[in-house]
Amino acid sequence: MIDLDNTDITGIHTPDPLRYAFKRKGGAHSGGGAVPIPASDTQMRLNQALSFSTPSAGARCLYVHVPFCRVRCTYCNFFQYASSKKMIDEYFEALVIELERKAAQPWTQAAPFHAVYIGGGTPTDLSAEQLEQLGKLIHQYFPLTPDCELTLEGRINRFGADKFESALEGGFNRFSFGIQSFDTKVRRAAKRLDDGDAAMRRIQDLVAYNSAPIVIDLLFGLPHQTLDVWQRDLDGYRESGAHGVDLYQLIDMQGLPMQQMVEVGKLPAPADTPTKATMYEMGVNYMAQHHQRRLSCNHWAKDNRERSIYNSLAKTTAEVLPLGAGAGGNVGGLQMMQMRDMAQYIDSVKAGQYPVAMLMQGTGNKALTNGIRAAFDRGVLAREALNRNAGWDCYSAAMPLFEKWQTNGLVKVSQDYLSLTLAGEFWNVKLAQNLINTVSELDKQRQAA
Ligand SMILES: C[S@@+](CC[C@H](N)C(=O)[O-])C[C@H]1O[C@@H](n2cnc3c(N)ncnc32)[C@H](O)[C@@H]1O
Ligand code: SF4
Known part of the structure; x- marks a missing residue:
């Protein structure tokens, strides 16, 4: 079930969704786990x-x-x-x-x-x-x-x-x-x-x-x-x-x-x-x-x-090899952030180490979260690509949310594509994050069932 009464997920029903659909824009990037x-x-x-x-x-x-x-x-x-x-x-x-x-x-x-x-x-x-x-x-x-x-x-x-x-x-x-x-x-x-x-x-x-x-x-x-x-x-x-x-x-x-x-x-x-x-x-x-x-x-x-x-x-599933102090990247399923402190970075490199400050094992379905992020960044989400990345028909499962977004002026939904309106484009990072969270919830419910 999707909480369609939560306006932080669905946006507010307003004659001016471009300016007022959500109270505040989220951060610059929507993340995965x-x-x-x-x-x-x-x-x-x-x-x-x-x-x-x-x-x-x-x-x-x-x-x-x-x-x-x-x-x-x-x-x-x-x-x-x-x-x-x-x-x-x-x-x-x-x-x-x-x-x-x-x-x-x-x-x-x-x-x-x-x-x-x-x-x-x-x-x-x-x-x-x-x-x-x-x-x-x-x-x-x-x-x-x-x-x-x-x-x-x-x-x-x-x-x-x-x-x-x-x-x-x-x-x-x-x-x-x-x-x-x-x-x-x-x-x-x-x-x-x-x-x-x-x-x-x-x-x-x-x-x-x-x-x-x-x-x-x-x-x-x-x-x-x-x-x-x-x-x-x-x-x-x-x-x-x-x-x-x-x-x-x-x-x-x-x-x-x-x-x-x-x-x-x-x-x-x-x-x-x-x-x-x-x-x-x-x-x-x-x-x-x-x-x-x-x-x-x-x-x-x-x-x-x-x-x-x-x-x-x-923004997609590309692997990014990071170099330099403060660089971030991901290789072979590992996400990493390099040391930001200059002295630490230089010492670490000179000691023959990788200057990594934080290494994380990516969890969840990275192809799915990155795919959603990239699609919203482009302004259109394809059913086929979403379902392929998810491995199940999550486009249909998320349809009640898509329809609510459509009523609220943020998207146009068809059987195969979800395209962002001008308002949706402005709020694209927020929408992507909301869909990532929703799909993850729906997947848990599906597996529990
Ligand atoms: C980190 S800067 C690096 C490029 C270069 N040093 C420069 O002066 O623009 C890259 C871009 O980040 C963006 N940026 C920096 N601070 C920002 C902020 N508070 N909000 C949105 N974008 C920002 C700017 O548009 C900038 O061109
Ligand atoms: S010059 Fe430095 S401080 Fe100014 S926008 Fe670029 S990165 Fe930021």
């Missing part, structure tokens, strides 16, 4: 997993984390360390050791990787030489598919021609820049380092190389970002010529510098959820009006150059 492995066993278990030369059932990705930024942006929870040349050099040295060691494992060599993502933090704070070396080492040591996507994430600040050309020389073939807003007032309040015109010019310059897809992130809901400013940010995306864009709503978590600044009156409050819903609607309509190709609920491409392979794979 996992059981921690005792610290005394982590090295042995990870070593075991990497000793098998079993090709992955699905695709494989490599994720490399670079936890430095020159300045912490007020809204960001990813900040770990302030960039300093000395620290970055020490880190890079340890990263190369970890890279060589993990690349040599039988598991790594057993099948090619489809996508590589260098994320952060701000990987573009690495020097030109380090960027080139990192790209070349990955090509040299890892088996890669011929069309492997290698993304370098970062920002335009101090990312000059030398760094871009070195990164291209190293084999990076996709670049993702956090722009957030082209508006100088919004940027300054968020402690972004360059003004809006400089950000625009730099993206235009990088696009003009015509060497690799350049994609940008825009945030909506930042302090000072009125609806007019947001409209100009959307125009800015097209004016920049970027090959693709992610539109992310601001998640205002506890403890961010922004929150403290709002509390003491130094910043106006960020947008509330109904306003962010309006901004999302503006974004979706804008992209449709300008014939941008939709890749997911939050991501659009101008043309076929942008493929966004890593983002779509990492």
